[in-house]
Amino acid sequence: MGEHANWLAVLVNKWVGAPVLALLTALHVTPKDPANPIPSYVVMSVLVLIVGVVFFLWLKPRISADRPGAVQQVMEMILTNPTRVGISDLLEDSVPHHASRYIPVVGSISIFILMSNLISVIPAFQSPTGHPSVPLACAILTFLYYHYCGLRELGPVGYAKTFAGPVWWLYWLLFPVEVLSNCARLLSLTVRLWANMFASELIYFVFLGLLMAPGVYFASTSKALGAVFGILPATFPVAFIGLHIFVAIVQAFVFTILPAVYIGMATSEEH
Numbered sequence: 001m002g003e004h005a006n007w008l009a010v011l012v013n014k015w016v017g018a019p020v021l022a023l024l025t026a027l028h029v030t031p032k033d034p035a036n037p038i039p040s041y042v043v044m045s046v047l048v049l050i051v052g053v054v055f056f057l058w059l060k061p062r063i064s065a066d067r068p069g070a071v072q073q074v075m076e077m078i079l080t081n082p083t084r085v086g087i088s089d090l091l092e093d094s095v096p097h098h099a100s101r102y103i104p105v106v107g108s109i110s111i112f113i114l115m116s117n118l119i120s121v122i123p124a125f126q127s128p129t130g131h132p133s134v135p136l137a138c139a140i141l142t143f144l145y146y147h148y149c150g151l152r153e154l155g156p157v158g159y160a161k162t163f164a165g166p167v168w169w170l171y172w173l174l175f176p177v178e179v180l181s182n183c184a185r186l187l188s189l190t191v192r193l194w195a196n197m198f199a200s201e202l203i204y205f206v207f208l209g210l211l212m213a214p215g216v217y218f219a220s221t222s223k224a225l226g227a228v229f230g231i232l233p234a235t236f237p238v239a240f241i242g243l244h245i246f247v248a249i250v251q252a253f254v255f256t257i258l259p260a261v262y263i264g265m266a267t268s269e270e271h
Contacts, residue, residue, distance in 0.1 A: 006126055008047065009040040041131035048115045048128065079107070090257050094264035097153075102263055105145050109138055110256040117197055117248030121241060129251075130201050132194045139189035142259045143182075150266030158269065189258065193251050200247045204240040211237070 013020075013036040021037040024030070031037040063072055080086040084093065087107045091099040113129060120127040128134040150159040163182075165174040 006040050006044075007124065009036060009038065009043040012043050013038050039131070039133075040126055041128040041134055044119065044126055044128040045116065045134055047125075048112060048119060052112060052115055078111070079103075085253065087256055090260040091263070094257070094260040096264065096268050102149065102260075105141075106256065106259050106263070109141060109259070110252055113138060113193065113255050114248065114252035117251055118245065120201060121245060121248075127197050127201060127248075129193055129197045132190060135193040135197075136186075136190045138193070138255065139186050142189060142255075142262070143186050146259060146262040146266045147182075149263050153267040154269060159266070162266070162268075185258075185262065189255065193255060196247055196251050200244045204237060204244060207240060208237050 017035075017037050021031065021034060024037055032039075059071060059075065062069060068076070078086055080088045084090075087110055088100070088103055091102055091106060095102060116129045116134065117127055119125045120130070147159075150162065153159075154162065163175050163178040164171040165178075167174075
């Protein structure tokens, strides 16, 4: 959470912080903390990326059409499932043509966000999406990608017409409104993901601190009472971990369905 450097970020800065600081200085960029020029959210984002790449490299040779394993079945459910909330399902429901061509980019961003959201379930790690820079980067990628899809599908003139609406004498009014509306999607995607993940982790740590306070207080007066109240911070936070997992999955779903809708709108001639 926040900009607090966790143990992994401290280690990474100890190992490669000096050359990174030299590079930033050469580029006239001043880090907020010169002692730790690589922020925690950058370290955690790279860790998620490495874990994801290693996982899929491990999974690829094990994919079988005849005898799919448990991991393969879980990943296939993320892609498509009977409830039609998978990545492929959402794209097929939102994009009028060639939905499968958008799976690599939308799926990569979606799975990266899901893994980034869930990594903080492990106490030693933090969610990089709890810092606004990471959701903003994902929102910018999504923003640029769906505009690219619209330009590729409809051409520059055809795509520009989608911003003007069907009534020619209202072009002057609708065009700037549509441009502002599209730009607002950057803020919407960023704030929605960041605020929910930040709040989820904040609630967990606040309640953990509140539950630990009685144990610390009574431990100074009575060992028996201290042991009784010490059970609370070890058991009750499980409910908040479950809540955090739920929020992490929902936010990854939202960051999948919205890009799918945006691509569908950008590539549809009727828009």
